[in-house]
Amino acid sequence: MRYLPLSDGDRKEMLETIGxxxxxxxxxxxxxxxxLDSHVQTLPTVRGELEVERAISAMAKKNTGCNSAPSFLGAGLYHHHVPATVDYMIQRGEFLTSYTPYQPEVSQGTLQYLFEFQTQVAMLTGMDVANASMYDGATGCAEAVLMANRVTKRNKAILSGGLHPHYRDVTRTHAHFNDFEVVSAEPDVDNVEDLIDLIDDATSCVVVQTPSFFGHLNDYTKLAEACHAKKALLVVVFTEVLSLGALKTPGEMGADIVVGEGQSVGNALNFGGPTVGLFAVRQKYLRQMPGRVCGETVDADGRRGWVLTLSTREQHIRREKATSNICTNSGLCALAFNIHMTLLGEEGLTKLSALNHARACQVADKLDTLDGVEVLNETFFNEFTVRLSKSATEVIDQLAERGVLGGVPVRRLYQDRPELDNLLLVAVTETTTDEDIDALMAGLTEVLS
Amino acid sequence: MSDLHTITGNQGLQIEEPLIFEQDTPGKCGVDLPDVPEVKTRLGGLAREGKIGLPGMTEPDTVRHYMRLSQKNYAIDTGFYPLGSCTMKHNPRLNEKMARLGGLADLHPLQPNSTVQGALELIDQCAHWLKELTGMPAVAMSPAAGAHGELCGLMAARAAHEAKGNPRKIVLCPESAHGTNPATAAACGYKVESIPATSDGRVDLDALKAALNEDVAAIMLTNPNTCGLFERDIVEIAEAVHAVGAYFYCDGANFNAIMGRVRPGDLGIDCMHINLHKTFSTPHGGGGPGSGPVVLSAALAPYAPVPYVVDTGDGFKLVEHKADSDQDPFGRIKGFHGQMGMFIRSLSYMMSHGSDGLRQASGDAVLNANYLKAKLQDMLTVSFPDGPCMHEVLFDDRFLKDTGVTTLDFAKMMIDEGVHPMTMYFPLVVHGALLMEPTETENKATLDKFIHMIREMTQKAKDGAAESFKSAPMLTPRRRLDETKAARSPVLKWTEAAE
Incomplete structure (x- = not known):
């Protein structure tokens, strides 16, 4: 077996040494x-690289990837172009095959990029400090609510109807097993919800999303003030990190915790994972923040360097009293984010964000001209909701038969809401070509007629 | 290396590299994007006004920046990395190639099922391998990491108790447990009680039996345990746990020792997470992303979270909602469908080895660890010398007594010798622990060199060279870092004012 370097002679000699x-x-x-007296008999035996490559490629060929079809899928993850440099760099063995930087003297590479990553995330969100990443946006959202409960010593979270349903569901799962209350608002299709009246003295936090699951944009400054008046925290979630290149930051709006998905920068779709959760907070809540954190210090010669720090919050020190059971971050995905963001810089990010928005505006305007299609959003970044004249799930399946990945039917995530059956989420990015738009328009015209 | 000054501060291949924020020239950019079309924007008056402050770099500068950073890291690709309980084995490059295939890496998780049949088949195949290797009937694939898998398994156990009308109150964890175990139990609303170990490094069966009662929801036990030993009484432990109606959670962090040789399903285990980034060679990536599928017994299988894949016989179906399930899923614990990129890499690894190769891999891992033990036991102090160890061998710091050298000092000296240290000070049940896990992908020559090095280092410590240990490492990009300073006044991001 090509990965096992011991020869039979080595084994014999070593067994003799052991006795x-x-x-x-x-x-x-x-x-x-x-x-067991032999290997598991129900599984195949050793295979060469070529055979394995053929077997897995055969499965890959049965799929239609977003690089090979017009794609308008979003709803939490987005199809963007990742520069070749990113994927080359993260495959450097020194990054790819190292462990969590427990020995900082031989991990300064990992630690420095985590420090850069944390700085980029803090800047983008407009917050004071960020951690070294979470598993993904959804688990980060649940951790944000747990953190708000610790900070406020309260037990009730209010979730916006504009929050991604997976984020809501993961938070609810924690609520069930960790015995806290979650109030989930109705799906906010038309961007009309007002959560201020729901905040009371038991509320630990209000969780909102911008752009919302349905694509709407909101200024949450007043909501932040209302939260703070009741000593509750405002948690602002995002699923499209590129929106932060175009919009007023959650920090400026008064958010206490900002959490979201960073996949759009540097990371492939990967059928949903791995991705990278971003997590940023106000300085005063730093010691209640979950997850790994990298901090600056000096070495024995007084030179600047970095270490993992604030570990007294963590499970390996605190055990059952830890802020979270989390033991890792999403290191390599954070590196991909860090590299791509470095390539973009302020200028590139601003332009990329503007490009996403402009392309989305163009597609929205075109779709609005079609019979049986109504764009519901007044505001959006690169994704919006349309109401179709028939079931969005059926339309999407028929578009798929025509080789177009036309978007995400809202029912895919709101399975229990038949009244949302005709709603479709349409995402547009810099990867969307004029030909893609034409294919979508032609497909919809045909399917809806 | 304070006595070797260069003009630049660089030392040959070790090049000092400032933060990206310190290299910024305004307007630099490493991407070329098309012009933005003129449109009437829909940002609703929320357009950003100020600068973000992000630095940019052109592509050549970016490549050089990260290349230099990479050269400050030790990795498996660099050399021996015997980090106990972490299974730092070789990460095959075929796995990386497979995970990047078109039709896999570029799949959106919410595409119509008809366009992702191959992806669902791949998840199903990966699940099949995991079930067969563990002898368990079901597996929850979505947990994002080992600790997340623990959470998933314990949630399934709690859901099963709740279905019977009483969630119960207590989870038992051995003293030697990894910190995530008690933290997970607490996150599931349980009180944690600690079970002592016997003098041979195993769970004290009598103490365990005494602690078991109808308030106990589950026991969380690592097997092979964190001392690198197989729990001989495991079947009896399972019987005792089941006798009071509790569930048996096994932490599968050390599955690499037994894959293809012992099936957890045959031991009476109800749930076990598998660290795909340990046993099944997906890269550790400097601390993630991981993946932690949880295999489940028939008793807990109905409570597995959504989503999961079903082979209908006429294609694959993805069950994403509780209401669509004919089981009783406890809910959802992660966005979308889990760490697909890791399933691909793991499947590539398992297919490559085959069932026979995996059995050889676990055997070689155990052989390598016992070889280290045999060759070092006269110089170092083995914590539990009787009988063989599994895939890792635990030493404590008695051999350093009166030398003035601590486990930490010893580890730092190893760094100067070009080897990544073993796990230090874990498990907590022995003093100054040194936990060494060589893995099966190290050849004998590497082990022999390592053995020679450790023996010489030990002799040096005994000969009164404490000072040189205290000042190690000397040859690294940075010497020992002041962790107290970092924690006392945390600086977690770059700011202009701080420069």
Whole structure:
């Protein structure tokens, strides 16, 4: 087997050194009746690289990827172009095959990029400090609510109807098992919700999303003030990090915790994972923040360097009293984010964001001209909701037959809401070509007629 | 290396590299984008007004920046990395190639099912391998990491208790447990009780039995345990746990020792997470992303979270909502469908080895660890010397007694010798722990060199060279870093004022 360097001769010699006659002898502590006497017979045996490549490629070929079809899918993850430099760099073995930087003297590369990443995230969100990343946006959202509960010593979270349903569901799961209350507002299709009246003295936080799940943009300054008046926190979620290149930051609006998905920068869609959760907070709540954090310090010679820090919050020190059970971050995805954001810089990000928005505006205007299609949003960034004259799920399936990935039917995530059956989320990015738009228009015209 | 000054501060291949924020020339950009079409914007008066402050770089400068950073890291690709409990094995490059295939990397998770049949098949195949290797009937694929898998498994256990009308109150964890175990139990609303170990490094069965009662929801046990030993009484432990109606959570962090040789399903385990980034070689990536599928017994399978893949016989179906399930899922724990990129890499790894290769891999991992033990036991102090160890060997710091050298000092000296240190000070059940896990992908020559180095270092410590240990490492891009300063006045981002 090509990954196993010991030869039979090595094994024999080593067994003699140990003083046993076979590898099986090393398993003498395993009860004999549960020890297998040969490999698991129901699975195939060793295969060469070529055979494995063929088997997996065969499965890949059965799929239609977003690079090979016009794609308007969003709803939490977005199809963007990732510069070649990013994927080359993250495959450097020194980044790819190192562990969590527990030995900082030989991990300054990882630590420095985490420090850069944290700075970029803090700048983008308009917050004081950020951690070294979370698993993804949805789990980050749940952790934000848990954190708000700790900070306020309260037990009730109010979730906007504009919050991504997966984020809501993951938070609810934690609420169920960790015994706190979650109030979920009705799906806010038309951007009319007002959560201020729901805030009371038991409320730990209000969680809103911008752009909302349905694509709407809102200024949450007043909501932040209302939260703070009741000593509750405002958690602002985003699923499209590129929007932060175009919009007023959550920090400027008064958010206490900002959490979101960073996949759009540097990371492929990967059928939903791995991605990278971004998490930023106000300085005063720093010690209640979950997850790994990298901090600046000096070495024995007084030179600047970086270490993982504030570990007294974490499970390996605090055990059952830790702020979270999290043990890792999404390191390599954070590196991809960091590199892509460095390539973009202020100028590139601003332009890329503007390009996404402008392309989306063009598509919205075109779609609005079609019979049976109504754009519902007055405001949006690069994704908006349309109401179709028939079931969006059926329309999407028929578009797929025509080789167009036309968007995400709202029912895919709001399965229990038949009244939302005709709603479709349409996302547009810099990857969308004029030909893609034409294909969508032609497909919709045909399917809706 | 304070005695080796250069004009630049660089030392040969070690090049000092400022932060991106310190290299910024305004307007630099590493991407060329088309012009933005003129449109009437729909930002509703929320357009950003001020600058973000992000630095930019052109492509050549960017490549050089990250290349220089990469050269400050030690990695498996660099050399021996015997970090106990972390399974730092070789990461095959085929896995990376497969994960980047068109039709996999560019799939959106919410595409129509008809356009992702191959992806669902791949998840199903990966799940099949995991179920067969563990002898368990079901697997929840969505957990994002080991600790997330623990959470998933314990939530399933709690859901099963709730279905019977009583969630119960207590989770038992051995003293030697990884910190995530008690933290997970607390996150599921349980009180944690600690179970002592016996003098041979295993769970004290009598103490465990005494602690078991109808308030106990589950036990969380690592097997092979964090001392690198197989829990001999595991079947009896499972029986005792089940006798009071509790569930048996096994932390599968150390599955690499037993894959293809022992099936957790045969031991009476109800749930176990599998760190795909350990046992199944997906890259650790400097701290993630991981992936932690949880295999489940028949008792807990009905409570597995959404989403999951079903082979209908006429294509694959993705069950994403509780209402669409004929089971009783406890909910959702992650956005979308889990760490697909890791499923691809793991499947590539498992297919490459085959069932026979995986069995050889676990055997070689255990062989390598026992070889280290045999060759070092006269110089170092093995914490539990009786009988073989599994895939890792635990030493404590008795061998350093009266030398003035601590486990930390010893580790830092290893860095200067070009080897990544073992895990230090874990598990907590022995003093100054040194936990070494060589893995199966190291050849004998590497082990022999390592053994020689450790023996010489130990001799040096015993010969009174404490000062040189205290000042190590000397040859790294940075020497020992002041962690107290970092924690006392945290600087977590670059600011202009701080420069």
């Amino acid at each position: 046993v006659s076979s590898i099986d002898d090393l398993y003498c502590d395993v009860p004999a009746d549960v020890l």
